[in-house]
Amino acid sequence: MAPIQPLNKNHFAKRVVVFQYDGGRADIIYGLQNQSYETEIGQPRVPIIHNRIKEGKANFGIQHAIVPTESRVCVQNMMGGYQEDMTAILSGWASHDTLKYDRLFNYVKAGFFFGPELLHNIFENQKCSSCVRLDDYPDSAVNYNDHKQASTFDQLVYQKVSRLFNNGTLDQGEKPNQLLKQYVSLKEDQEKLQSEQLIIYINWIASDAIGPAFKPVNKEYHQSIYTTGKLIEKTEEKIRNYYKDDGETVFILLSDHGMADNGAHGDGNPQNTYTPFVIWGSSIKPAEDELDPQNPETHDDFSKKWGLTMKKRVDIDQNQLPSLISILLGIPIPINNEGVLPLHVLDINLLQKAYALIQNAFQLQTTYQKIQQLVEHKQKWFFTEYKISPSNVFDNLTKLKQQADKLAEITDNGKNASLQQKEEVKQIISDTYVELENIKNGIVYLKLYQKQILQIVVGSGYVSFMLLCLVALFRYNNTSEESEAEIIKQNKIPFYKNICLIIVILFGLFSLFYLNLTESKPVYYAYFGLPLYFLYQFYRQRSFLNQGWDFSMLKNIGCYALVALAGQCLMYSFYERQFIGYNFIAVSLFSLIYSKYSFGNISKTTYIWSILCLIISIFPILPPISIANDVFYAVGFAAISITVFYISFYHFKQELQTSVKVMTVLTLYCGGISLYLRTVESSTVPYFVYGINWAILFSLVGSVIFLNLHKNSDSDLRLYSLIVIMFNLALLFGISYDTLFYIIFAGLLKSWIEHEKEISILFTKEQKIVPYHFYFIFKFILIMNMSFFGIQDLVSLGSFNYESVTRFVVNLNEIVTLALMVFNLTFPFLCGSSAFIIICKSAYQKLKSVGLFIISLIYAEIMTINFFFMVKTEGSWQTKGGSVARFVLSSMLVFLYAFLFLIAHKLFKSTKIQSI
Incomplete structure (x- = not known):
């Protein structure tokens, strides 16, 4: 598509400087110092923000970010206004070259980027590679678990910027960072600094590097925000002095995304999407005064705590930024841009605003027209236009531009407009917004055409x-x-x-x-x-x-309805973790009633199973684990240690394999090293400790292979061996009450086996599928869901707590982190599948195993068809991505169950399982 050239004859600023707090939360950046470890209680944490707003120079508010950030969405949205397709999450950060989209740097005459190497491809100028200077540092050098080391990277960025504006030298007395490369003062750099249509983009990474490991509620994060704020203040002063306050600079302070309390930033939590937006400089309208600061009109409880209620808060969406910067610099808006210009932050006359908005509308109309061409080409005879076609929109926008041109001639480009002429311009702006709404609806219609x-x-x-x-x-x-x-x-x-x-x-x-x-x-x-x-x-x-079942038609219909209802209950577990807990409460009560009805009394086995169902139902009702808790972890560590030592050396006695004895002793190391690593700074931990942890991890994997080769006939001992492996992993990855969860989960599996053996006596004469078998599979899938969602909401990687992998890595790596997370989830699944195999071989050995597998497929299909129709195409990234993730997870259950059945079957193939 061809870019739309600016309609305004003049630009409104020569240069735009963007200060990006990477992973900066709005409430913390705007907020006042209020913690005991902060030195100036009651004073702004980032003084430059409050100073510029109170001086009447800056406009401010919330920038609503696009999440998740497992791909390039946030920074890309700020530079191109383009929201990435959901499937791009699979490509990750490493695939920049495969993504083709337009961005601001393709139109500027000069640009500078300062930040990590990971981002530099987003800031390259495809049309003039020599126009943009990239002064980055290797991302691999950042230690995400060392707040002191991570904070030095913002100092490094400041030195790079300072060196540019000092013509190649650092500030007097400043010691250069060891990563600061030898710099040769280039004449071309100074020429770029003097050119018009210049963007300087500065990425401050400390808050994003520190947040996941130390959490944004702790002092390390607060201190990094404060320290970076001081560096931004010094940088702004240096830039203003360099240009001698010529009034042609726009400064923008913002964040690409926020940070949740658990250090993640991949979901729709307001802590992740509410980011700061502060803008001041040339042609920027300062924030207006609130009429009543005590009861501000534009502030809510979220922003009243900032001490800025004397000024009106103005919010924008993240994809509105490219159109704003484009209008300020007088360059084309990126052709992939999806955002609408925020007119309310511009201090220009009405006619200039009208021209700017019409330019934005023409740019979006071009996208609308291109999408229709693609759809129409494929649909041919079957295509029907939206009621307001791209050509209709184009004609209407052309008429509005012609009206604006006539007003420009008689009002000296809007400078001498009368009240009536201003009203005409307001009507042009209003009509343009109508066309923008038509474009939006038309694009949605075309994207969802089929x-x-x-x-x-x-x-x-x-x-x-x-x-x-x-x-x-x-x-x-x-x-x-x-x-x-x-x-x-x-x-x-x-x-x-x-x-x-x-x-x-x-x-x-x-x-x-x-x-x-x-x-x-x-x-x-x-x-x-x-x-x-x-x-x-x-x-x-x-x-x-x-x-099928030898029931009356009415009873058959009732049984099928119960199966469908059970599938719905399982489906809702993917949306609300609490439903898993409610389902277990229902199972607990039903087990007591069914046992009383079938046997006339309730056995000890049923009581234990029901009580464990009630206990484990507590975990999904609790909030997902977000913050480490050493007390809960220590209690779980003690409970696991006592349990495994008691069972290993008292219950099994001589039958215990040597490998399981070793794994039992390893529980002391796994729990102890996890507690130790949480109490010390990562920079002080010897690297051989991480090596030992990796060796243990691989040895646990190897022990599973050894179990398969070992000809042990005791199925209980083999299941216990897998449970001990799960305990060791729980201690290595655990951060809070997850250790307690896994010990209850292990007890649940054992009681489930005994309970099913007891119930199966009722069906020993049956050699066919009965309704109870659907209930049995329902419990199996429910247990598998519990192992997946019991302590975390893991639909998105953004909800994963990165502290869980700090026992193995110093620098967080996306691929390694994902692999470790999946590995940690595998063993609870494997233990659940193993318990299922034992039940099948002991309690329901007269049934064909394919029958029980087909029942699991039916449940998976009930869930999947629900998720398919619940896939969202509107709303936030998190809303759409979460709906797709649930559909994909449900669809993959079929393959997951088949894979786990195969492994569990191999593990228990050589064991003799006593049948009922």
Whole structure:
């Protein structure tokens, strides 16, 4: 697409300087010093912000950031106004070169970037690589667990900036950072500094480096905010002095994202999305006075604590920044920009504002037109325009520009406008906003053009597959060989009488024609083809549904309704962790009632199972673990140590394998080293400690392989061995009451095995699937969900507490962190699958294992079809990304269960499990 050239004849500033607090929270940056360790209680934590606002120079408010930041969304949104597609989260930070989008630096005459090497590709100028100077440092040098070392990188950035404006020298008496490279004062740099349309972007990384490890509620984070604020103040003064306060500079202080209390920043928590936005300088409208500072109109409880209620707060969205900077510098707005210009922060006349907004509208109309061209090219005969087409919008904007041109001629570009002419300009601005709304609605219409038809086709695929699973379940478990052969014989129909097959073929041919004509993606053929195949197979084998339960029709319908309700309960567990706890409470009560009804009394085994269900239900009802708690961890450490030593050396006695004895002793090291690493600074920890931790981690993996090779016949001992491995991992990764959770989880698995053995006596004469087996699988999936969501809300990586991996790494690495997190989650899953295998082989050995697996598929499909229709295409990044993540996780359950069944089956293949 061609960029839209500026409509205003003059720019409003020669240069824009951006101070970016990386990972800076609005409430802490705006806030007053109020902690005992802060030196100036009651004074601003970042004085330059309060000074500029109170002096009547700056405008301020909240910049609503786009999250999550596992990809390039935040900084990219500030430079290009473009929100990345959700799938880009899979590419991570390392794939900058594969992403093509427009940004501010493609249009400036000169630019400077100071910050980590990780970001520098975003600031390159694709059209003139020599126009932008990148003065970065290696990101690998930053120690995210050493607040003293991390804070020096902001000092390094200041030295780099200071050196530029001092013509190659540092401030007098300043000791150079060891990473400060030899600098040659280039004439070209000084020429860039004097040019118009200049952007200087300065990234201050200390707060983002310190926050995940030390948490933004602690003194290390507060001190980094304060220290960086002083450096920003010195930098601003140095720049103003260099240009002799010529009034042509705009300063912007902001953050790319915030920081939650647990140090993460990947979800929609306001702590992550509420970031500071302070702007002052040329053509910037200062904040207006509040009429009543005691009851401010524009402040809420969040901002009243800042001590700025005498001035009005003005908020913007993060994607509005590129259009604002473009208008100030008089350059084209990036063509991928999605944001609308925030007129309320500009101190220019109304006609200039109208021109600026019309330019923004033309830029967005170009996007609208391009998207329609792409959709129309593919849809061909099937395309229907939105009611306000791109050409309609273009014509309307052209008329508005012509009106503005006439007013510009008679008012000296808006300088001498009368009251009536100002009202006409206001109407032009109002009409432009109407066109902007039409553009937004038109783009949404086009992006979701095939939504309804795809929902119908894909939804029917899930429903038909679920029905086919139900048929297969009753065919292979409840049907004898004789009756199966008879049903197959009855279902054979000649082709000319097979109306269903003829309809399937005709619809399939039409689908091929439609998909080929619309140039659809290859996966669309599967979307259309699989439902046809599943529905036809279901139609052929529908008679096997009669082999289901020997109940009346009303009772059968009731059983199916309960299965669907159970699937819904499991689905809601993905949205609200509390539902897992509520489900366990229901299971606990039902187990007591069912046992009393079936046996006439409640056994000790059932009591233990029910009590453990109630206890473990507490964990998902509690908030997710966000902050380390040494007391909870120490209690869990003690409980695990006592438990494993008691069971290992008293219960199993001589039967215990040497490897398990070693792992039992390792619990003391794992818990002790975790407590030690939390009480000392990472810079003082010898590197060999991390080496030992990695060695233990690999040895635990190796012990699983050893268990598979070892010919031990005791299934209880083998399950216990896996549980001891899980305990060791819990101690290495744990930070709070998660250690207590895993010991309750282990007890739950053992009691579940005994409880199912007891209940299965009721079905020893049955060799077919009954409704209780659906309840049994419901409990299995519920236990698996508990192992996944019990102590964390892990739909997004942003909710993962990075302190869990500090026992293994000094510098946080995205790939290593993800691998460690997945590894830590694997063993609770494996223990749950192992308990399931033991139950299948001991309690339900007369059933075909494929039958129980098919039931898990049915539950997975019930959840997945719900998540499919709940995928969001509107709202914040977190809203859309979270809905997609739940759909993907649910879809992957099928593969996860199959994989875990395979491993657990291999582990227990050589063991002798006593059947009922």
